[in-house]
Amino acid sequence: MEQRVNRDVGAGATDSDPDAELMVRVRDGDAASFGALLDKHRMPVVHFLYRMIQNRAVAEELAQEVFLRVYRSRATYEPTAKFTTWMFRIATHLALNSLRDGKHERTQEHLDQSSGDLPARQVPDGRPSVEQSMVNQARLGEVRRAVAALPEKQRAAVLMHKYQEMEYKQIAEVLGCSESAVKSLLFRAYETLRARLAHMA
């Protein structure tokens, strides 16, 4: 009975969340739906983990672990929250554990080096000049250092707010705290970033 109630709730939840619907299909044995989830979400998950940890290899490894855990949990999956909330909860948990274990420090990419990240602004009529490239890389390095200097939870909140465009409520569900706590995290984080990046105006 409880399961039927949950499925009824789940049916409503999947109406507004196509990812949850795909995950329900994975639960029911549809492997192709898992592939679809993988195709849709691997980039945001990898990018989130990379910006959290700033080590590409570790970020991809952790991202694989995220999807492995999603797959492993398929039998007991119930769409009680948005699929992305659940997925980013796993990702954040793994990222915070990795940061606390210090695993990323052994091979951490030097924040001054070009890591293959792409500066978004380029001269529209062709390749940027060497000077412009150097300026872009310098700015990118400053941004990376500023984000890396944030406390872990503030960092996670900013990355979800800015790059995943999550609302406060969803960020709160991912971090397991209240909305007012998320607002406080973001307020302090952006205050720090405003001070640190003001010269880039």
Next chain:
Amino acid sequence: MKCPMETGQNEILLAYSSGDANAGDVLFLDGHVPGCAACRAFVEAQRTVWDALDVWEAAPVASDFNRQVFQRIDGQVSWWQRMLRSFEPLGLRPGITLAASAGVILMAGLLIQRAPAPLPVPQRDTAQMETVQPEQLVLALDEMEALSQLSRPVHAEKANSEM
């Protein structure tokens, strides 16, 4: 609506500076911000942060990412599940697949039970002789001669007693 900086509603200014504020807030702030130094400074500084964060686009994900995920999933599959999978191409329902697998195991067990016991390897008669060293043979012969000498006086005594 009051000045967000005075009321501590920074999230409204955050949304406004990123272009995500609702229509009502936009209408108010479009008129308020230019005349409020605190709000104006906040919005300008926050837009600098948004622009700076926009610079950071992460590189593409590895092309074999999906393959690695599936490889890790397959690595977690137990031998039992792999065996069940081998019947899946037949399009059988899971219950029948399970029964078929059980049948295969049962047949294997019966075959193992019925396999004839290996015949004992017959011992070769020459085996013992091959292990006897020459010194041991000499010693054995000496002992046999000694035994035969021991038995002679007994026969002699018997003969004397009969006489």
